[in-house]
Amino acid sequence: MTRFSRARPLADFDEPPELSAFDSGLPTVDAWLTEHAAEAEERGSARTFIVTADDGSVAGFSCLSMTSIARADGPKRLRANMPRQIPAVLIGRLARDARYTGMGLGASLMRDAMVRAVAAARSVGAAAILVDADAGAVAFYTAVGFRPTRVEGQLYVTMADVEATLNA
Ligand SMILES: CC(C)(COP(=O)(O)OP(=O)(O)OC[C@H]1O[C@@H](n2cnc3c(N)ncnc32)[C@H](O)[C@@H]1OP(=O)(O)O)[C@@H](O)C(=O)NCCC(=O)NCCS
Numbered sequence: 001m002t003r004f005s006r007a008r009p010l011a012d013f014d015e016p017p018e019l020s021a022f023d024s025g026l027p028t029v030d031a032w033l034t035e036h037a038a039e040a041e042e043r044g045s046a047r048t049f050i051v052t053a054d055d056g057s058v059a060g061f062s063c064l065s066m067t068s069i070a071r072a073d074g075p076k077r078l079r080a081n082m083p084r085q086i087p088a089v090l091i092g093r094l095a096r097d098a099r100y101t102g103m104g105l106g107a108s109l110m111r112d113a114m115v116r117a118v119a120a121a122r123s124v125g126a127a128a129i130l131v132d133a134d135a136g137a138v139a140f141y142t143a144v145g146f147r148p149t150r151v152e153g154q155l156y157v158t159m160a161d162v163e164a165t166l167n168a
Pocket of ligand 1: 105132140
């Protein structure tokens with residue numbers, strides 16, 4: 001049975017893993033990893049975290065950045081006593097290679113992203129995690145507490161709920 005590494009920052013690899021072989025089944029997600037992850041890392045616009053399989057290939061990844069949601073677009077729960085732009089952490093992408101579907105890797109990447117988001121929020125302030133979910137992944141996110149914002153396709157979970165989930 002394949003064993004997976006912990007999620008490691010892309011920047012921590014002495015020798016970067018081969019990104020182009022990654023195949024999540026969603027070409028736009030795969031293309032981001034191949035074409036933009038390294039540059040985003042260099043520019044500091046997003047941080048990418050990689051899980052590798054036994055053979056060193058990329059089994060899954062997530063990327064995180066800071067973002068904000070306009071108070072008017074936020075659901076009622078999120079809006080109360082908030083500034084006009086509500087600070088949040090964005091899960092830009094989160095995917096596993098299709099070879100590892102249904103093995104818990106997506107859930108494990110999500111937990112890792114949540115832990116990192118909570119840690120970031122302790123230093124810089126962020127009231128929620130946001131994600132622009134592909135239609136096929138909405139149920140995956142909903143199962144861990146994400147709910148729709150007023151922006152089409154965008155989901156959120158409050159940082160307080162994330163902390164509760166992690167502590168459950
Ligand atoms: C969404 C995704 C990350 C799930 O990864 P996965 O490793 O196959 O899922 P897991 O094995 O960790 O499943 C965790 C739970 O979510 C459920 N689940 C997984 N994919 C689901 C989906 N598409 N819809 C509904 N539930 C889903 C599983 O049944 C499981 O539930 P359980 O804990 O009750 O058993 C994966 O389908 C993926 O990488 N898709 C392509 C990229 C993508 O759409 N990313 C999101 C937008 S960037």
